[in-house]
Amino acid sequence: TQLLEQSPQFLSIQEGENLTVYCNSSSVFSSLQWYRQEPGEGPVLLVTVVTGGEVKKLKRLTFQFGDARKDSSLHITAAQPGDTGLYLCAAPNWGAGNMLTFGGGTRLMVKP
Amino acid sequence: GAVVSQHPSWVICKSGTSVKIECRSLDFQATTMFWYRQFPKQSLMLMATSNEGSKATYEQGVEKDKFLINHASLTLSTLTVTSAHPEDSSFYICSASKHSTNEKLFFGSGTQLSVL
Numbered sequence: 001t002q003l004l005e006q007s008p009q010f011l012s013i014q015e016g017e018n019l020t021v022y023c024n025s026s027s028v029f030s031s032l033q034w035y036r037q038e039p040g041e042g043p044v045l046l047v048t049v050v051t052g053g054e055v056k057k058l059k060r061l062t063f064q065f066g067d068a069r070k071d072s073s074l075h076i077t078a079a080q081p082g083d084t085g086l087y088l089c090a091a092p093n094w095g096a097g098n099m100l101t102f103g104g105g106t107r108l109m110v111k112p
Numbered sequence: 113g114a115v116v117s118q119h120p121s122w123v124i125c126k127s128g129t130s131v132k133i134e135c136r137s138l139d140f141q142a143t144t145m146f147w148y149r150q151f152p153k154q155s156l157m158l159m160a161t162s163n164e165g166s167k168a169t170y171e172q173g174v175e176k177d178k179f180l181i182n183h184a185s186l187t188l189s190t191l192t193v194t195s196a197h198p199e200d201s202s203f204y205i206c207s208a209s210k211h212s213t214n215e216k217l218f219f220g221s222g223t224q225l226s227v228l
Contacts, residue, residue: 006155042118042205042219043156088155099146100207100217105155 003027004089004103012109013079021074021106023089032072033100034063035088043088046074079110115139116208118220125196126228133191133223135206141186142208146217147179150203159204162189196227 007022023032031050035043047056049065049072056063060083062075076083089103115138125131135145143164148156160181161169168181178200180192189208193200205222 040121040203040222040224042116042207042222044219045216048216086155099158099161101158102148102156107153 004091004101006087006089006103006106008106009104010107010109012111015080015110015112016078017110019076019079019108021076021087021108022071023073023103024071025091026070027091028069029091030069031092032065032069033090034072034074035090037086037088037105043086076108079108081110081112084108084110116142116206116218116220118206118223120223121221122224122226124226124228127197128195130192130194131196131225133193133204133206133225135189135191135208135220137187137208137218140208140210142189142210143186145183145189145206145208147181147189147191148205148207150205150222152203156205159191164189193225196225198227201225201227 005024011019013019031048033048034046036046037043047058047063049063052069053067054065060077064073087106090100093099093101117136117138119134123131145162147159149159150156158171159174162181162183164183164186170176178194183189203222203224206220207217209217
């Protein structure tokens with residue numbers, strides 16, 4: 001079983017601050033996904049990273065895949081209250097098609 | 113983009129009753145659907161893989177007789193929580209993809225189950 005460890009578990013910051021969320025594993029992944037989930041809703045895919053060292057930007061969000069494809073990070077610049085939510089990293093299980101294993105999640109609260 | 117519809121959005125039931133949750137792929141055929149459970153403030157835990165036309169594959173620790181999965185068509189999978197108890201109260205989410213490998217997953221909006 002591949003394990004994904006996310007840190008921190010909880011993060012409460014003021015509007016305008018920057019933050020980074022980490023997703024780490026001892027396993028190598030073919031790809032890694034980041035999702036954002038709001039209460040009472042299903043997770044929404046933000047990005048998929050595939051290549052080691054890859055960096056993708058989505059407005060104020062920057063996603064990076066580690067060179068060895070074992071870890072990833074999500075950096076948010078100038079956080080806004082609308083960024084509040086549960087951020088999940090997920091990776092496909094080897095040999096199991098598109099079955100995903102999720103990290104424990106990072107619950108972000110951005111205070112105005 | 114592809115849409116996965118999940119119903120109901122929330123359900124309250126008495127202990128001992130059974131509850132059926134539906135997951136439909138609205139504009140594509142899904143040979144595989146996944147069912148997840150999520151407890152408050154926790155991440156998603158995979159319960160089972162639903163395969164069209166065959167038996168579901170359950171993750172370790174998930175009782176197949178309690179969580180009945182039926183995937184009778186390429187657009188519908190159902191999860192039935194039988195003889196529900198308060199500890200079954202949780203947020204249940206399904207996901208589906210168009211193909212079995214290397215394909216983006218689309219998630220339903222989830223079902224909040226509360227067992228009294």
